[in-house]
């Protein structure tokens with residue numbers, strides 16, 4: 001799903017109005033109906049509703065929603081925040097229609113603000129995507145009162161005061177909703193970690209804006225929805241054999257961290273790889289052979305850390321269909337040399353995770369040796385070590401895109417909406433996963449999953465997008481079974497599903 005910026009959303013609106021064609025007021029009616037339908041399906045008419053409307057089209061949506069709910073016998077009180085002398089035309093139109101049904105309360109000074117109680121539902125339609133400056137004066141006072149209140153808050157399109165595609169400043173006053181119901185496409189702001197309290201649970205409402213405009217419009221930002229993930233997944237030919245699905249090599253583990261090698265190996269095998277070889281330090285050999293019988297194991301010559309050398313001869317690093325390196329490997333000098341040797345001999349994209357990334361951060365000359373279109377899977381701290389500190393999430397995004405372009409790699413920046421940056425500078429945000437995944441070992445699992453997909457011949461961007469999606473989905477299914485709190489990395493492996 002594409003993510004468009006505010007200017008593009010405005011153009012999309014206009015394009016739809018001209019080409020469908022539809023009158024602007026009817027488009028507002030359609031958007032408001034979509035919101036009201038969602039609302040009515042979720043909340044009974046017994047819950048009192050207080051709607052706060054501004055004077056732009058977001059306010060117009062709020063007034064139309066108020067009319068629709070009143071006609072369904074909801075107990076609705078409308079509050080119009082009069083922060084300016086004029087309303088937009090469509091807002092004024094809905095304002096007139098509303099006044100035939102009810103007398104709104106007008107808020108011009110702080111004393112006009114009604115009390116809010118905990119069983120009430122606040123609908124925030126003060127400001128939408130037209131926000132052009134920080135909230136102040138009466139708008140700010142109303143937002144502060146809403147945020148202090150115990151009522152449930154639902155924002156129409158976007159929380160009032162939140163910019164859709166650029167950073168807010170630290171002191172900005174912004175609605176903190178429980179839900180955001182947005183129109184047609186997600187907004188970039190929803191996907192950035194620091195905004196989570198200004199977004200709440202968010203959902204997209206389809207209001208049938210022009211498909212043609214969306215298809216034609218260029219963007220660097222995407223949100224992976226279930227249909228798109230499903231389309232990436234390849235079906236298997238009846239005549240395929242294990243050779244068809246590649247032979248992966250995982251370089252993982254060190255003394256005390258053999259578990260990381262086990263998790264990555266099991267995840268790799270559960271993600272469709274044809275054959276798997278794992279190289280671990282000698283101390284991991286028995287553990288791996290006993291616990292993951294499906295994998296072949298190459299014991300490293302070293303007892304405790306990886307050196308890359310083994311008494312068991314096998315294919316060269318470069319002969320595997322994909323290599324994944326990093327889970328639990330530590331940063332001993334021998335392992336640093338191994339990584340250098342690996343980078344000098346690799347000719348295909350590989351997956352780099354965990355301490356492999358920390359080694360790259362400390363030995364920056366190695367970054368230039370990364371095979372093109374390799375995949376790096378840092379969490380934010382690892383990414384910061386590879387790059388620099390950032391001022392805000394937008395700054396971080398730019399650093400991410402620059403890094404992926406500069407080194408010609410795919411970067412999987414892990415987090416609530418994991419962001420996958422491509423060498424072309426595109427960013428794909430993931431839609432699956434939950435806080436239960438913030439537990440030791442889930443990163444090792446992700447490395448196993450992506451390495452398996454790469455070994456099967458998926459292109460690195462596809463392997464990353466599909467791998468991250470499936471990993472998050474497994475976390476969601478596991479959390480549905482046993483709750484987020486008890487989730488372990490092993491649960492994630494056990495719940496990987498490839499019949500999406």
Ligand SMILES: NC(=O)C1=CN([C@@H]2O[C@H](COP(=O)(O)OP(=O)(O)OC[C@H]3O[C@@H](n4cnc5c(N)ncnc54)[C@H](OP(=O)(O)O)[C@@H]3O)[C@@H](O)[C@H]2O)[C@H](O)CC1
Pocket residue numbers: 009012013027028031054055056057058059060061083088126127128129130131132133134135136139156157158183184209
């Ligand atoms: N395609 C869609 O998604 C549809 C969206 N709809 C709804 O329309 C809004 C966007 O409407 P718009 O009128 O462009 O914007 P706002 O409602 O946010 O209001 C803009 C006015 O508010 C002024 N403004 C901006 N910032 C502030 C501020 N901090 N304090 C006070 N006033 C502010 C702004 O003034 P300018 O000086 O910048 O011009 C405008 O006067 C969208 O969010 C949806 O809810 C349609 O209903 C259907 C299609």
Ligand SMILES: [K+]
Pocket residue numbers: 058124125126127128155156157158159160
């Ligand atoms: K709003």
